[in-house]
Amino acid sequence: MFCAGFPSVTRNQNSSRMSLFPMLKHRVTAFILFLLSVPIAFAEDTLVENGVAELLAGQDLAGIAWSVYRPGSPSSGAAGLAEIVRPTSMGTGTKVQVGSVGKTVLALGVLRLVSEDKLLLETSVEGLLPELNWQNPWAGEAPVTVRHLLEHTSGLDNVRIWQLFNLSFVPDVPLSEAFPSSDPSLLYVRSRPGSQYSYSNMGYTLLGMVIEAVTGQHFEDYLQRELLLPLGMQDSSFHFIAQSEDPALAMGYVEGGVPLESVPMILRPAGQFTTTVGDMSRLMAFMLGDGELSGRPFILPALMKNLGTPTTTDAARHGLDNGHGLALASRDRHGVVGHCHPGTTFGFRAQLCLFPEENKGFFYAINTDNERADYEKFNELFIEQLNLRSPGKATAKWQPADLADYTGLYVLSPNSMAQFSWLDYMFGSVWISAEQGGNLLLESLQKPAKLLEPVSEALFRDSTRVLPSHVFMFGDSTRFSDGLKTYRKQSILPMLSSWLVLLAGLVGLLMILLRGTWLLFSREAIGSRALLLPYFNLLAFALPVYLFTQQSFLKFGEMTPAALTMAGLSGLLPVLLIAAAFMLFRHSRASKIDFWGCFSLLMLCVLLFSQGVLPIKFWH
Numbered sequence: 001m002f003c004a005g006f007p008s009v010t011r012n013q014n015s016s017r018m019s020l021f022p023m024l025k026h027r028v029t030a031f032i033l034f035l036l037s038v039p040i041a042f043a044e045d046t047l048v049e050n051g052v053a054e055l056l057a058g059q060d061l062a063g064i065a066w067s068v069y070r071p072g073s074p075s076s077g078a079a080g081l082a083e084i085v086r087p088t089s090m091g092t093g094t095k096v097q098v099g100s101v102g103k104t105v106l107a108l109g110v111l112r113l114v115s116e117d118k119l120l121l122e123t124s125v126e127g128l129l130p131e132l133n134w135q136n137p138w139a140g141e142a143p144v145t146v147r148h149l150l151e152h153t154s155g156l157d158n159v160r161i162w163q164l165f166n167l168s169f170v171p172d173v174p175l176s177e178a179f180p181s182s183d184p185s186l187l188y189v190r191s192r193p194g195s196q197y198s199y200s201n202m203g204y205t206l207l208g209m210v211i212e213a214v215t216g217q218h219f220e221d222y223l224q225r226e227l228l229l230p231l232g233m234q235d236s237s238f239h240f241i242a243q244s245e246d247p248a249l250a251m252g253y254v255e256g257g258v259p260l261e262s263v264p265m266i267l268r269p270a271g272q273f274t275t276t277v278g279d280m281s282r283l284m285a286f287m288l289g290d291g292e293l294s295g296r297p298f299i300l301p302a303l304m305k306n307l308g309t310p311t312t313t314d315a316a317r318h319g320l321d322n323g324h325g326l327a328l329a330s331r332d333r334h335g336v337v338g339h340c341h342p343g344t345t346f347g348f349r350a351q352l353c354l355f356p357e358e359n360k361g362f363f364y365a366i367n368t369d370n371e372r373a374d375y376e377k378f379n380e381l382f383i384e385q386l387n388l389r390s391p392g393k394a395t396a397k398w399q400p401a402d403l404a405d406y407t408g409l410y411v412l413s414p415n416s417m418a419q420f421s422w423l424d425y426m427f428g429s430v431w432i433s434a435e436q437g438g439n440l441l442l443e444s445l446q447k448p449a450k451l452l453e454p455v456s457e458a459l460f461r462d463s464t465r466v467l468p469s470h471v472f473m474f475g476d477s478t479r480f481s482d483g484l485k486t487y488r489k490q491s492i493l494p495m496l497s498s499w500l501v502l503l504a505g506l507v508g509l510l511m512i513l514l515r516g517t518w519l520l521f522s523r524e525a526i527g528s529r530a531l532l533l534p535y536f537n538l539l540a541f542a543l544p545v546y547l548f549t550q551q552s553f554l555k556f557g558e559m560t561p562a563a564l565t566m567a568g569l570s571g572l573l574p575v576l577l578i579a580a581a582f583m584l585f586r587h588s589r590a591s592k593i594d595f596w597g598c599f600s601l602l603m604l605c606v607l608l609f610s611q612g613v614l615p616i617k618f619w620h
Helices: 013-059 099-115 146-150 201-215 219-228 277-287 301-305 376-386 418-427 492-520 526-540 542-549 561-586 592-610
Strands: 063-069 075-083 252-254 258-260 329-333 336-345 348-355 360-366 408-412 430-434 440-444 450-454 459-462 470-473 479-481 486-490
Touching: 013 063, 013 075, 013 376, 063 277, 063 376, 075 277, 099 146, 099 201, 099 219, 099 277, 099 301, 099 336, 099 348, 146 201, 201 219, 277 348, 277 360, 329 376, 348 376, 360 376, 408 418, 408 492, 418 492, 486 492, 492 526, 492 592, 526 542, 526 561, 526 592, 542 561, 561 592
Parallel strands: none
Antiparallel strands: 063 075, 063 360, 252 258, 329 336, 336 348, 348 360, 408 430, 408 486, 430 440, 440 450, 450 459, 459 470, 470 479, 479 486
16 A cells, blocks of 8 residues: 555556665654654643542532643543432533523534625624614724624624523524624613724624524524534534433532532523534644645635634734634733633533644633633643643833833723623722833732733733733723723723712611611600611612522522512612601701712712613523
């Protein structure tokens, strides 16, 4: 069989010996290297298994399945339990749910349509789905396009609570029911399409609707036939699968080993995908290639090059490579840079990371969603085992003389969930101050401080990263971005005012509770007892709290007795505060402390009402 490629062997034996010898030498050398690599790969896999087993035990996690892709030697493994009650080991053939990792697969399906000239990246989604209630202030100049949805730059909200925590949905509910026209705020575009990244589960649900509009098929069926089967991913599906229907599917768990069976989702294109590590290994092999499948073009090479590279955002145009491409986001951790996508769904955590320059990658899925666990340790373990090269830290090429333009208060612009805008404004804003050596210190209430080192006039590098991680943009307003979040500089006075109202309101709340308890057992004048109106209202909040503890957290977005009671009491509170404050103000013998307690809490309620926080309502 070696001679099939050497016709000269039959013509000239001497020359054939000369030409055959180096080829045989090459084949023998390659074979020896292969034999040597077997124990090395085996040793590496053993180290992974040992490290994974240790992490599972230390992080209180049920089980894990993983796949590590190296050129010529992909490997898979599993550890722990797929089911705890009836002890079942996790295996490489065990099916797992991967949440948002499925977005990368759906993105490939969209890019397949683009490659077949059935769709354009610049196609207006507003035009494709005109039946939806779009509210785009930039519609004339910047309509939402397919590219914007893929790259999370559409400016759309991320998700609403009722879309996420809701057990009333059935597996085949039409995707359009996620966007009822009765709520015009659902598809309100909050930032100019294409200008900045803002993660959106609703955006990827719209991509499922785009597939259905273009193909005339359910997106699950199209992707199964036109993407998954051609890629050899026969054990994967976008269709809803429950553990009771498929015993190969691992059970999901939350803290304490509490089982959590799969539930249908209305935003299923954004997070409903079941697969195996074997199928994900095939996916990694394809995504690390040039878009060919079985020697034929499947997805255009130009699209494959931009799977993890941002191209259109303001941050990218100002020189920052961080951000989200057509399917993946850049990730700078542990001294290496990759293109990754995490996934979280009910009872599961997953991560997919590719390193195109070295043709390597890893994927894992863990069937426990434990908020106390440090999943980053798994990423670090797989990065170590892949033996990846570090690009080297970016060094400063610019020494700033004055950093006054960079310092100050910055607020999210916008945050990812409109329902929590005020909370993110109060607790997610950051303060930047100047440090010695031209560095900046970024501080927030929620995360440890970060030291930003200058690389150029616009670019700064987080001291724990290797490449520039933040870019500052100057113009009508000062902004900075880390590629995934954008902040806008703002005067500190509105923030201070909000904090003063919040603190005063909390003091007023405490005063009402203390004074109300005193009034229950005292003989003060009847007029002073007006304070008992908001007092009893505040005590009544114990009822919805109790009712919430008696229902599944998966019903949090439904119109349940707990939700109705919470909305009613939170809406009634400012009314009772007004009534109590009025009566206390008019009663000459009433305590001024009681009046100011009611007034302070009322001011907080007014602020919360203006920000859409009150009444507390999460259902549609």
